[in-house]
Amino acid sequence: MTKKKLQRFAENTTFPHFFERSYAELTDKPFEHKGTWSRSFFGNDNPLVLEVGCGKGEYTVGLANRFPNKNFIGIDIKGARMWRGAKTIANDGIKNAAFVRSQAGLIDLWFAKNEVSEIWFTFPDPQPGARENKRLTSPRYLKIFTKVLKPDGIIHLKTDSDLLYEYTANMAKTERQRIIHQIDNVYNGQISGPLTEIQTFYEQMWLKEGKTIKYISFHLNPSYYEQG
Ligand SMILES: C[S@@+](CC[C@H](N)C(=O)[O-])C[C@H]1O[C@@H](n2cnc3c(N)ncnc32)[C@H](O)[C@@H]1O
Structure with a gap:
């Protein structure tokens, strides 16, 4: 472990907006903001949006700056x-963002249950080969996310991976998810706003390699919620 990493871990513990708990702590007693994040932590009733696999959190911070009427984690x-x-x-004194x-x-x-309005996946690992169940957009993971996502909630995927993009689009069709947007190349000159304005660390690497950046968003099939 490098000294820089240790310093960062130590500083994380000093941020009021950075949360870390052991599995034992989380299962021993419910996490203090579970079910009340917006009211008890952010002090408002605004919708909650997650970025899962956030890395350095460019979307968490970038969306928080652009959408003050939502909370981002x-x-x-x-x-x-x-x-x-x-x-x-x-x-920057940002009031509507946090990290877990x-x-x-x-x-x-x-x-x-029903606490989360939207979930972003920004450049998740495509998990090639037989590791389909590890993909964040696999039915296995989506069933986990329905435990917290509202029935009209939205899933967003931004990726460089043809494999993950095609897998997710096919999964959406076979699992009867309601696709909202499906864009083969977000830099096709017709897209504006956060999709092109916010670039993550990994995205910048892939762009330098000449990769095409893709995006798909969808509502989950209501039958996912019935499975509990
Ligand atoms: C390829 S990086 C992308 C990071 C960032 N979103 C970006 O675009 O720069 C994938 C990230 O997902 C995180 N990750 C992978 N599997 C995860 C899991 N099961 N739970 C939480 N984070 C995960 C990794 O730690 C890593 O930071």
Whole structure:
């Protein structure tokens, strides 16, 4: 472990907007903001939007700046990366953003049923080969996310990966998800707003390599919620 990483981990613990709990703590007693995040942490009744696999949290911070009437929480397991976004929140005095260090699969220990309005996946690992169940847009993961997402909630995926994009579009069709937007190349000159204005760390790397950036958003099939 490098000294820089240790310093970042230490500073994370000093941010009031950075949350980290052990599995034992989360299962022993419900997390203090679970079910009341907007009211008890952000002090408002605004919709809650997550960025899962946020890395440095460019979308968490960028969307928070653009949409003051929503609250944004970045989730990742890599605390040293998340420090970048958490530090920006502190430096810029951003009031509607926070970070949670957690495995995505434990999301229902942090958030209650129907608490989340939207979930962004920004350049998640495509998980090639037989690791389909590890993809954040696999039916296995989507069933986990329905434990916290509102029935009219929205899933957004921004990716460089043809594999993940095609997999997600096919999954959406076979699982009868309601696709809202499907864009093969967000830099086709016709798209404006956060999709082109906010670029993540990984996105900038892929753009330098000449990769095409894709986006798909959808509402989950209501039958997902019936499965509990
Ligand atoms: C390719 S990086 C993308 C990071 C950032 N969104 C970006 O575009 O720069 C994927 C991120 O997802 C995180 N991640 C992967 N699996 C995860 C999981 N099961 N739970 C939480 N985070 C996860 C990794 O730690 C990593 O930071």
